[in-house]
Amino acid sequence: MSLGESSTPLGKVRGLGSAREGGDHWLTERVTSIALLLLGVWFVASLLILPSRDLRTIAEWLHDPSGAVPMALLIVIGFKHGLDGMKVVVDDYVHDEGNRFVLNTLFLFLAVGGGALALFALARIALGGGA
Amino acid sequence: MAASIIHRVTGVGLSILGLALLTWWLTAIVSGAETYGRFSKFASSWFGIAILVGLTWAFFQHLLTGMRHLGMDTGQGFELSTSKASALLSFVGSVVLTAALWAYILGVAK
Numbered sequence: 001m002s003l004g005e006s007s008t009p010l011g012k013v014r015g016l017g018s019a020r021e022g023g024d025h026w027l028t029e030r031v032t033s034i035a036l037l038l039l040g041v042w043f044v045a046s047l048l049i050l051p052s053r054d055l056r057t058i059a060e061w062l063h064d065p066s067g068a069v070p071m072a073l074l075i076v077i078g079f080k081h082g083l084d085g086m087k088v089v090v091d092d093y094v095h096d097e098g099n100r101f102v103l104n105t106l107f108l109f110l111a112v113g114g115g116a117l118a119l120f121a122l123a124r125i126a127l128g129g130g131a
Numbered sequence: 132m133a134a135s136i137i138h139r140v141t142g143v144g145l146s147i148l149g150l151a152l153l154t155w156w157l158t159a160i161v162s163g164a165e166t167y168g169r170f171s172k173f174a175s176s177w178f179g180i181a182i183l184v185g186l187t188w189a190f191f192q193h194l195l196t197g198m199r200h201l202g203m204d205t206g207q208g209f210e211l212s213t214s215k216a217s218a219l220l221s222f223v224g225s226v227v228l229t230a231a232l233w234a235y236i237l238g239v240a241k
Contacts, residue, residue: 030204033197040190048235055167059160078153082146089139114154121157 025084032081039074059125068126075122079115083107134218138196141189149186188229195221 061067094100159170173179
């Protein structure tokens with residue numbers, strides 16, 4: 001199919017369609033940002049308020065649901081928001097379709113892999129017997 | 132303009148460096164005293180502190196410009212004067228918050 005000079009403006013865009021996912025992506029980014037506003041402030045404030053940042057104190061904090069549950073949310077929502085944001089950056093600045101696909105896939109794997117690793121570590125701390 | 136670019140740069144920094152550090156920290160807690168000691172040593176070295184200061188600044192900056200963008204999503208604050216003022220406020224705010232936080236941390240630690 002030729003998209004050369006002979007194509008009309010309509011002809012050039014016809015068939016490309018909309019991804020139909022843009023609206024969801026846009027909204028998800030904003031909803032997760034509000035969650036991260038709360039979780040991020042909670043995380044920074046918690047580290048400040050804890051009597052110490054040594055292994056024992058941190059492990060006890062994350063063993064308790066009051067620490068483990070927000071931390072699980074911070075991991076999941078943090079990686080999701082990071083992935084959504086990186087996609088916007090890649091889509092905006094990487095113009096070659098092949099490179100864009102490679103980068104988006106790389107960040108997807110990094111986010112899912114990193115998120116799984118972080119969650120698994122947290123699960124060991126939260127559910128393990130003692131620290 | 133500047134606020135938008137800085138929002139993206141800090142977002143990329145937090146996504147890559149921030150999440151990597153968070154994951155390292157969590158796996159270090161699981162791995163026990165020796166690995167956690169290595170993390171602590173890094174986090175309290177001048178290089179580690181520089182990175183953590185940078186990340187807290189990025190966090191506050193991204194948070195403030197993020198709130199600015201959420202406001203703009205509702206159609207407000209687009210007048211040039213308002214837009215400039217809110218951008219400036221986010222820059223000043225992130226520096227003040229970062230400075231206050233680290234003054235507190237380093238003051239208590241010593």
